[in-house]
Amino acid sequence: MKKIKTIRNNWKNSEVKRLFNLSLNDLLFKSHTIHRKNFKKNEVQLSTLLSIKTGSCPEDCAYCPQSAHHNANLEKEKLVELKKVEKAAIIAKKNGSTRFCMGAAWRNPTDRDLELVCKMIEKVSSLGLETCATLGMLNQKQAEKLAKSGLDYYNHNIDTSKKYYKEIITTRKFEDRITTLNNVREAGLKVCCGGILGMGETLEDRIDMLITLANLPKHPESVPLNQLIKIPGTPLENTNDLNPFDLIKTISVARIMMPKSYIRLSAGRTNMDDSTQALAFFAGANSIFQGDILLTAPNPGKKTDAQLFDKLGLNSEKIPITNNA
Ligand code: SAM
Ligand code: DTB
Ligand code: SF4
Numbered sequence: 001m002k003k004i005k006t007i008r009n010n011w012k013n014s015e016v017k018r019l020f021n022l023s024l025n026d027l028l029f030k031s032h033t034i035h036r037k038n039f040k041k042n043e044v045q046l047s048t049l050l051s052i053k054t055g056s057c058p059e060d061c062a063y064c065p066q067s068a069h070h071n072a073n074l075e076k077e078k079l080v081e082l083k084k085v086e087k088a089a090i091i092a093k094k095n096g097s098t099r100f101c102m103g104a105a106w107r108n109p110t111d112r113d114l115e116l117v118c119k120m121i122e123k124v125s126s127l128g129l130e131t132c133a134t135l136g137m138l139n140q141k142q143a144e145k146l147a148k149s150g151l152d153y154y155n156h157n158i159d160t161s162k163k164y165y166k167e168i169i170t171t172r173k174f175e176d177r178i179t180t181l182n183n184v185r186e187a188g189l190k191v192c193c194g195g196i197l198g199m200g201e202t203l204e205d206r207i208d209m210l211i212t213l214a215n216l217p218k219h220p221e222s223v224p225l226n227q228l229i230k231i232p233g234t235p236l237e238n239t240n241d242l243n244p245f246d247l248i249k250t251i252s253v254a255r256i257m258m259p260k261s262y263i264r265l266s267a268g269r270t271n272m273d274d275s276t277q278a279l280a281f282f283a284g285a286n287s288i289f290q291g292d293i294l295l296t297a298p299n300p301g302k303k304t305d306a307q308l309f310d311k312l313g314l315n316s317e318k319i320p321i322t323n324n325a
Pocket of ligand 1 (some may be wrong): 067231
């Protein structure tokens with residue numbers, strides 16, 4: 001009997017379009033069934049973010065408050081002290097996070113920066129947390145250095161389709177992102193790579209983005225799907241709202257295309273109601289960022305999330321998200 005391959009890297013536009021054209025119920029049924037085959041039901045992985053260097057970024061990403069090209073009302077901060085990272089990681093672990101992600105507003109780290117970040121990674125690792133870093137572009141040597149320091153994941157999003165990328169960022173190319181992702185893989189790190197929905201992209205752009213992710217030689221272990229947070233002072237501040245069903249459908253299709261990857265319902269949850277988040281988890285999202293802030297923008301916070309998880313019966317067998325930090 002012919003064995004059906006569950007992990008595929010040869011997705012075609014027409015097949016993905018067909019998935020998006022299914023009725024919502026049919027699509028949800030399909031993605032939820034796949035989800036249950038590959039993951040423990042009702043379990044959502046928790047990660048915590050910390051901005052280790054904030055603002056003044058030379059890149060011009062149209063969505064980002066940290067770009068020096070825009071005028072978002074942002075408190076800038078140089079590379080933080082190791083002690084601050086340690087404190088934040090201890091609290092994250094206490095709150096049930098299994099992964100701690102350190103983000104820096106850099107185009108790429110200098111070798112000196114990297115030395116200091118490696119010390120942070122060693123510290124966070126020693127606390128028994130998985131580590132993730134997102135520091136911009138990396139060359140092969142830098143990726144290897146991070147891997148040696150014990151880094152588990154590297155986050156580097158493609159953000160949108162190759163076609164739409166140049167409307168959003170002009171200071172680097174889509175291919176630069178792919179080069180870094182290859183360097184990260186080559187160094188043996190796990191890949192966290194996803195994108196943003198609601199930047200004015202078309203369905204075709206969403207399809208292309210998912211195809212790029214799912215047709216990488218190896219699927220990213222973690223796929224963050226962010227809803228654009230429209231930050232005043234950024235060029236995308238007045239973009240039309242994302243239809244919640246477009247978010248849900250994209251999560252479903254991502255779950256079907258990358259059945260064993262964690263799909264993170266990432267930025268933008270403060271602008272989603274409980275029902276949208278519930279549907280997102282049913283569609284196959286199984287990871288979130290917890291805590292009051294993401295890097296610089298607001299996030300629901302542990303009390304709100306604890307209430308939501310309680311209502312939905314999520315993570316009831318795991319350490320609950322407690323209110324006593
Ligand atoms: N500078 C590094 C980079 O660009 O890879 C790391 C930090 S950057 C802030 C990480 C990711 O945050 C971006 O790739 C983007 O997907 C997400 N992001 C930034 N601003 C956002 C916003 N306003 N809404 C949603 N996601 C956002
Ligand atoms: C990801 O995909 N989203 C996170 C994380 N990876 C680094 C960042 C979201 C940032 C939202 C805007 C802010 O907090 O500044
Ligand atoms: Fe800089 Fe990253 Fe923000 Fe782009 S997304 S401006 S690279 S911090």
